[in-house]
Amino acid sequence: MIAIDALRKTFPGAGGPAAVLKDVSLHVAVGEVFGIIGRSGAGKSTLVRCINRLETPDSGRITVDGQDITALPAPALRAARRRIGMVFQHFNLLSSRNVRDNVAFPLELAGLPRAEIHRRVDHLLSLVGLSDKWAAYPAELSGGQKQRVGIARALASQPSVLLCDEATSALDPATTKSILALLKDINRELGLTIVLITHEMAVVREIADRVAVLEHGEVIEQGRVFDVFTSPAHDVTRSFVREVLNRDLPEALQSRLALTPATADHLVARITFTGPAANDPVVSDLVARFGLSLNILHGHVDYIQGAPYGSLTVEIAGPEAAKQAGLDYLRLKNLHAEILGRVATNDRAVA
Numbered sequence: 001m002i003a004i005d006a007l008r009k010t011f012p013g014a015g016g017p018a019a020v021l022k023d024v025s026l027h028v029a030v031g032e033v034f035g036i037i038g039r040s041g042a043g044k045s046t047l048v049r050c051i052n053r054l055e056t057p058d059s060g061r062i063t064v065d066g067q068d069i070t071a072l073p074a075p076a077l078r079a080a081r082r083r084i085g086m087v088f089q090h091f092n093l094l095s096s097r098n099v100r101d102n103v104a105f106p107l108e109l110a111g112l113p114r115a116e117i118h119r120r121v122d123h124l125l126s127l128v129g130l131s132d133k134w135a136a137y138p139a140e141l142s143g144g145q146k147q148r149v150g151i152a153r154a155l156a157s158q159p160s161v162l163l164c165d166e167a168t169s170a171l172d173p174a175t176t177k178s179i180l181a182l183l184k185d186i187n188r189e190l191g192l193t194i195v196l197i198t199h200e201m202a203v204v205r206e207i208a209d210r211v212a213v214l215e216h217g218e219v220i221e222q223g224r225v226f227d228v229f230t231s232p233a234h235d236v237t238r239s240f241v242r243e244v245l246n247r248d249l250p251e252a253l254q255s256r257l258a259l260t261p262a263t264a265d266h267l268v269a270r271i272t273f274t275g276p277a278a279n280d281p282v283v284s285d286l287v288a289r290f291g292l293s294l295n296i297l298h299g300h301v302d303y304i305q306g307a308p309y310g311s312l313t314v315e316i317a318g319p320e321a322a323k324q325a326g327l328d329y330l331r332l333k334n335l336h337a338e339i340l341g342r343v344a345t346n347d348r349a350v351a
Helices: 044-051 073-082 099-109 115-127 145-154 173-190 201-207 225-230 233-244 275-279 284-291 320-332
Strands: 004-011 018-028 032-036 059-064 084-087 161-165 195-199 209-213 216-226 266-274 294-306 308-316 336-343
Touching: 018 032, 018 044, 018 216, 018 275, 032 201, 044 059, 044 161, 044 195, 073 084, 084 145, 084 320, 099 115, 099 145, 099 233, 115 145, 145 173, 173 201, 195 201, 195 266, 201 225, 201 233, 209 225, 209 233, 216 225, 216 233, 216 308, 225 233, 225 266, 225 294, 225 308, 266 320, 284 294, 284 308, 294 336, 320 336
Parallel strands: 032 195, 032 209, 084 161, 161 195
Antiparallel strands: 004 018, 004 059, 209 216, 266 308, 266 336, 294 308
């Protein structure tokens, strides 16, 4: 649906042109929810504005639904933009118009017959759950209701792509969850391709199929959300994941870790559970099969794209050969076992 190839964009700066996007290449499949995440200043909002040509890139190519957006003249670009909906962080509603008229506005500009406008607006208000608010004005709405109006307005021209630029960052957590659930329903029911710009990894986890991580105008990592969450390759990505999945060791444990068996004979390991093996009783297996003693220090279980993902930090006591056999057993079951260090018998960690 969207192909971005070698995209570059610079803005004037005091010391000369500043590169905001540096050879960005991304491909978004039809019907996919694609997340683009980055810190403030990473270039993600500039990227999304290039997709609908609100910003013109210096070089590179953007194809949306088979059309080269970067090569279109002004009249053809205006027509192409009707197939690209946009949802903004701060709603951008017209305060002098009620809910129905805000949603109808792009249809009026397109010159649709009034009967068709009414039919389409009523359907969209039902879709976003605001049929009873049609006569209300923006000042009378909550933040979540305003964003629902913004989503309905973006869908009015029946786009094939919906761009969401920090669409939930001005909302509280509960409202954010409801808006993301609405976007997921829209994606599923309408088959709409959604590009989601955000600085929150929790948003990506909730709704996206794939994600790209942007840093200083460059794509540093991209892939399936499950893969990026469970095996982040870049330090920036790992910092995003830590904000959502608490993988940090408790300080009480970190301060007691040692490295050599001579001074600390209990092994401390983190076992990561993914896929079918996440449901296996591996702790009891280690005890029963290898005679090991396990003290659970820290752990959590989460679900990403419906698949289980867990992390369990354990202190393992027993003969060295049995410990090694137990770790080998975990790896045979396709579980990641990371040795974090050792702790002395008489200085056991308290989590």
